[in-house]
Amino acid sequence: MNKQLVKTLLTTVAIMLALSSVAQASPEEDRQAFVKFFHDRFPNVKGDDWINGVYAIDSASRAQWEEIEDFPPYEIYVDEGKKLFETKFANGKSLADCFENGGIGIKQNYPYFDTKRGEVVTLELAINECREKNGEKPWGWKKGKLAAVSAYMAWTSRGKKTNVKIPNDPRALAAYEAGKKHFYSRRGQLNMACAHCHMHYSGNKLRADITSPALGHTTHFPVFRSKWGSLGTLHRRFGGCNKQVRAKPFKAQSEEYRNLEYFLTYMNNGLPINGPGARK
Amino acid sequence: MKKLIIALLLAVFLSPTAFAGTSAKDVQKVINEAETLRKEAAKLHYEWRDTKKQIKKAQALLKEGKVDKAMKVAKHARLEGQRAIEQAKRESTHYKDLMP
Numbered sequence: 001m002n003k004q005l006v007k008t009l010l011t012t013v014a015i016m017l018a019l020s021s022v023a024q025a026s027p028e029e030d031r032q033a034f035v036k037f038f039h040d041r042f043p044n045v046k047g048d049d050w051i052n053g054v055y056a057i058d059s060a061s062r063a064q065w066e067e068i069e070d071f072p073p074y075e076i077y078v079d080e081g082k083k084l085f086e087t088k089f090a091n092g093k094s095l096a097d098c099f100e101n102g103g104i105g106i107k108q109n110y111p112y113f114d115t116k117r118g119e120v121v122t123l124e125l126a127i128n129e130c131r132e133k134n135g136e137k138p139w140g141w142k143k144g145k146l147a148a149v150s151a152y153m154a155w156t157s158r159g160k161k162t163n164v165k166i167p168n169d170p171r172a173l174a175a176y177e178a179g180k181k182h183f184y185s186r187r188g189q190l191n192m193a194c195a196h197c198h199m200h201y202s203g204n205k206l207r208a209d210i211t212s213p214a215l216g217h218t219t220h221f222p223v224f225r226s227k228w229g230s231l232g233t234l235h236r237r238f239g240g241c242n243k244q245v246r247a248k249p250f251k252a253q254s255e256e257y258r259n260l261e262y263f264l265t266y267m268n269n270g271l272p273i274n275g276p277g278a279r280k
Numbered sequence: 281m282k283k284l285i286i287a288l289l290l291a292v293f294l295s296p297t298a299f300a301g302t303s304a305k306d307v308q309k310v311i312n313e314a315e316t317l318r319k320e321a322a323k324l325h326y327e328w329r330d331t332k333k334q335i336k337k338a339q340a341l342l343k344e345g346k347v348d349k350a351m352k353v354a355k356h357a358r359l360e361g362q363r364a365i366e367q368a369k370r371e372s373t374h375y376k377d378l379m380p
Contacts, residue, residue, distance in 0.1 A: 036380070
């Protein structure tokens with residue numbers, strides 16, 4: 001074998017190895033694999049019932065939940081959120097002025113990647129930024145007034161299909177990949193990933209609770225959790241999950257959690273918004 | 281021979297180190313190491329939930345003069361810091377194992 005041939009062969013092998021190591025599935029391929037995983041795991045779940053979380057896979061829990069839904073505990077928060085949403089700022093403007101379509105029926109488009117800023121913008125972030133831009137103090141991120149306004153905005157978006165986009169911008173893809181990495185990474189003293197409880201063990205019992213499938217998770221937030229006794233945002237829940245595996249939680253609306261929300265919500269594309277929800 | 285063995289045993293048991301317990305300086309060194317590791321884990325986004333609390337607890341025990349207890353807690357915090365960094369390094373590629 002002459003030297004030239006060996007050189008060519010080695011170069012070809014090196015290129016093939018390099019390509020195979022960097023090749024990664026597109027977000028859409030990820031989403032399809034994600035959806036298929038849950039459809040294979042829970043073949044009895046029909047249509048969009050994923051949006052109902054654990055109630056889609058456990059009939060006993062569902063029966064209790066349906067009774068709770070007769071007098072939904074989040075209703076007073078929706079009313080409070082509507083009032084807050086319509087209250088004028090000191091400068092005469094209101095939250096409606098900061099959003100497309102006056103903020104009505106738009107939750108399905110959140111979070112989005114802002115190509116000017118180069119970061120993920122969640123609905124809660126946009127609400128507080130709107131307040132600050134108009135000279136008002138921002139609200140706390142996890143519960144209270146912000147969660148109530150978010151609940152009202154989700155309410156006005158019920159039935160609209162989740163439509164999160166990843167623009168053709170390497171920073172957007174990087175944000176998506178960072179969120180994906182968080183979801184699948186083992187962390188904390190228990191060495192557990194979000195994907196352990198909400199994918200691979202989903203439907204099994206953790207103490208007295210059945211772990212819910214991740215497919216559909218983002219559609220029903222913010223939620224009234226019986227455990228909290230109040231309404232809370234998705235990032236409040238993220239923090240709780242991280243704490244439960246004994247990892248230090250990140251701050252609500254940190255880049256880490258916004259990226260995680262971006263990934264998770266993208267996985268739910270096509271599923272209708274049904275927030276706010278009631279959960280255990 | 282018997283005298284030699286006795287002499288050796290005496291040398292071992294009477295040596296200063298055999299009597300010197302954990303010093304406050306030793307504990308502070310472990311606490312500092314634990315804090316460095318914790319910060320490194322935080323930088324990698326993999327800090328564990330209780331490491332900081334344990335470092336604070338070790339520092340408080342040391343202040344109270346409970347040196348042995350402080351050392352135990354500080355060592356545990358240091359170990360958590362080490363494990364968190366190992367986890368971060370491992371998960372930089374292994375997170376893909378859980379993908380469908």
